[in-house]
Amino acid sequence: MADTVKLPEDSFKPITSDDRAALDSEKIAAPSLTFAQDAWRRLKKNKGAWVSLIVLVVIFIMAFGSIFVSPHDPNAVHPAYANLPSKIPGVSINGFNGTLVQAGERIDAYKAAGASGAHYIMGTDYLGRDLFSRVLYGTRISLIIALVATLFDLTIGVTYGMFSGWKGGRIDTIMQRIIEIILSIPNLVVIVLLILILKPGMTSIIIAIALTSWVNMARLVRAQTLELKEQEFILAARTLGERPIKIAFKHLLPNLSSVIIINTMFTIPNAIFFEATLSYIGIGISSPQASLGTLLNDGQKNFQFLPYQMWWPALILSIIMLAFNLLGDGLRDAFDPRTKE
Amino acid sequence: MAKYLAKRIFYLILTLFIVITVTFFLMKLLPGTPLTNQAKLSKSQIHLIYEQYGLNKPVWQQYLLYLAGAVKGDFGTSFQFSDQPVSYLISSRIEPSLQIGLQAMIIGVILGVIIGAFGAMKQNTWVDTTTTVVSILGISIPSFVLAVLLQYYLGLKAGWFPIAEWGGFIYTVLPTLALGAQPLAESARFVRTEMVDVLSSDYIELAKAKGLSKTGVIYHHALRNSLIPLITIVGPLAVNIMTGSMVVENIFSIPGIGEQFVKSVLTNDYPTIMGLTIVYSFMLCVVLLITDILYGIVDPRIRLTGKAN
Numbered sequence: 001m002a003d004t005v006k007l008p009e010d011s012f013k014p015i016t017s018d019d020r021a022a023l024d025s026e027k028i029a030a031p032s033l034t035f036a037q038d039a040w041r042r043l044k045k046n047k048g049a050w051v052s053l054i055v056l057v058v059i060f061i062m063a064f065g066s067i068f069v070s071p072h073d074p075n076a077v078h079p080a081y082a083n084l085p086s087k088i089p090g091v092s093i094n095g096f097n098g099t100l101v102q103a104g105e106r107i108d109a110y111k112a113a114g115a116s117g118a119h120y121i122m123g124t125d126y127l128g129r130d131l132f133s134r135v136l137y138g139t140r141i142s143l144i145i146a147l148v149a150t151l152f153d154l155t156i157g158v159t160y161g162m163f164s165g166w167k168g169g170r171i172d173t174i175m176q177r178i179i180e181i182i183l184s185i186p187n188l189v190v191i192v193l194l195i196l197i198l199k200p201g202m203t204s205i206i207i208a209i210a211l212t213s214w215v216n217m218a219r220l221v222r223a224q225t226l227e228l229k230e231q232e233f234i235l236a237a238r239t240l241g242e243r244p245i246k247i248a249f250k251h252l253l254p255n256l257s258s259v260i261i262i263n264t265m266f267t268i269p270n271a272i273f274f275e276a277t278l279s280y281i282g283i284g285i286s287s288p289q290a291s292l293g294t295l296l297n298d299g300q301k302n303f304q305f306l307p308y309q310m311w312w313p314a315l316i317l318s319i320i321m322l323a324f325n326l327l328g329d330g331l332r333d334a335f336d337p338r339t340k341e
Numbered sequence: 342m343a344k345y346l347a348k349r350i351f352y353l354i355l356t357l358f359i360v361i362t363v364t365f366f367l368m369k370l371l372p373g374t375p376l377t378n379q380a381k382l383s384k385s386q387i388h389l390i391y392e393q394y395g396l397n398k399p400v401w402q403q404y405l406l407y408l409a410g411a412v413k414g415d416f417g418t419s420f421q422f423s424d425q426p427v428s429y430l431i432s433s434r435i436e437p438s439l440q441i442g443l444q445a446m447i448i449g450v451i452l453g454v455i456i457g458a459f460g461a462m463k464q465n466t467w468v469d470t471t472t473t474v475v476s477i478l479g480i481s482i483p484s485f486v487l488a489v490l491l492q493y494y495l496g497l498k499a500g501w502f503p504i505a506e507w508g509g510f511i512y513t514v515l516p517t518l519a520l521g522a523q524p525l526a527e528s529a530r531f532v533r534t535e536m537v538d539v540l541s542s543d544y545i546e547l548a549k550a551k552g553l554s555k556t557g558v559i560y561h562h563a564l565r566n567s568l569i570p571l572i573t574i575v576g577p578l579a580v581n582i583m584t585g586s587m588v589v590e591n592i593f594s595i596p597g598i599g600e601q602f603v604k605s606v607l608t609n610d611y612p613t614i615m616g617l618t619i620v621y622s623f624m625l626c627v628v629l630l631i632t633d634i635l636y637g638i639v640d641p642r643i644r645l646t647g648k649a650n
Contacts, residue, residue, distance in 0.1 A: 181360070185618065192606055269481075281588060283607070318486065321481040
């Protein structure tokens, strides 16, 4: 019983170089991704973070777009239209249709005020100002404060951390002691003291928050710098006689970027929270300027009868905080795949 | 250990000294006078008042006097309530703040640990999702918003708890809940991440392979090991509670030091502001010291003699 194997004729032909390339088992089919591209891909996979990013972009566009297009002037006072509830045209759910329970009866507040034609999406406040425009305006102020404070925080914190970690030794010890002292006073107490000295207002809030919030960034950056400076590529750069300042910008900073970006995502909501707390207490932004904190403070006074005046700013504030937190988590996972389960 | 303790206590005192010095000179920079109706007072009256409070001495003398007083726990006399020493003002008001703060911390952390542990055990199920949602909401909703909502819905509408004021335990429930949400959320998130890590480690596999019961593995091996790092976030949580208490005490009109701090800030009561700043940093320093020592005891891998990093 002779076994005959039938092979096709062309198996015995020499393969061309094109075929060889196609057959190469070592070939990497997918294009190689840079670190940033890889992180971006992972971030997009994280639903919570992705949605948060979109929500934040929308909030940013609306808050800053309202400089140009705003449904009403946030500071225009209409005493006749004061305290109108929220009315969204075409929606007839109680709470969004401009009706209000007064003395046990549900009445159309808009008709009563003689404003049947008008509609305010989030209602109006005690001076008849459009709450939606006020919330947009307040969000803008809150975001500006948070962003500027974060910018300062980035520059001070990163520089301090890198310097401390890079120098090491005695300088590092002293710089760390200073940080420990700052950490041993609650941040809000320091901020309050600084604001008292600088007089309440937007600038002093920014300065106060910036001067206190860099500590965390400095600590993280220092820890990372300590780790990085022992690595070969830094040693190589030093051996080649690179100036420290250039090493810092060219070699350290790119490698620190993920730590910095992630921490920023947690600094921003903190700054927003501090600003809201200060304005809520009454030493923050003063009228006619408005921030989410002052809106909450105004709304809280009437909460029993006109709950929507506090619900709206509270909702927006919580959404912003939530989105930044989720995005921060997502970025941490994206930049550091080890933390992913 | 003794050497380490001595060193830490020395740093604590140094820190407090710096805090006192910095706040003192910051207060001297403050605009405004403690006098409510300066325009109505004659020069000699102002002079007399300044004399009474020692405000006409040179700044360095005031500083030394203040420092000498502060060592003995004397922070001067309040500007807001005449003849009331700041130390009395603080000591009579610290109890409600401590009670609410400690309750919020303990209840928050215990509940957080339970929720976080359940989340990690039932990873990627609805339990886990709930844990994540609870913790992320707790972190995102500011405590003062929560306080107002609790006050309105549980206090006024449902009538379960008193809306404000200070009396027995029942009065502490709502403020505790408002302040406890943050520690709960933070510790739930922390324990969950930590425990997910621990659950995938080799010694858990071994414990399971030995045939230990599920609760035994969770309680003796997984939970204990994930709780150790939790000590590190107690310090930051204490800061959160102190910060939150300033507003929450105001909302519930609790006669605590947080409420007093805000009041003093709004009335330019410098001696009280300074006294409270020192008390706040003292409390925080003590919390940080205790957590550091505890961490060393619980986890022998951390050497107390040298710094961990």
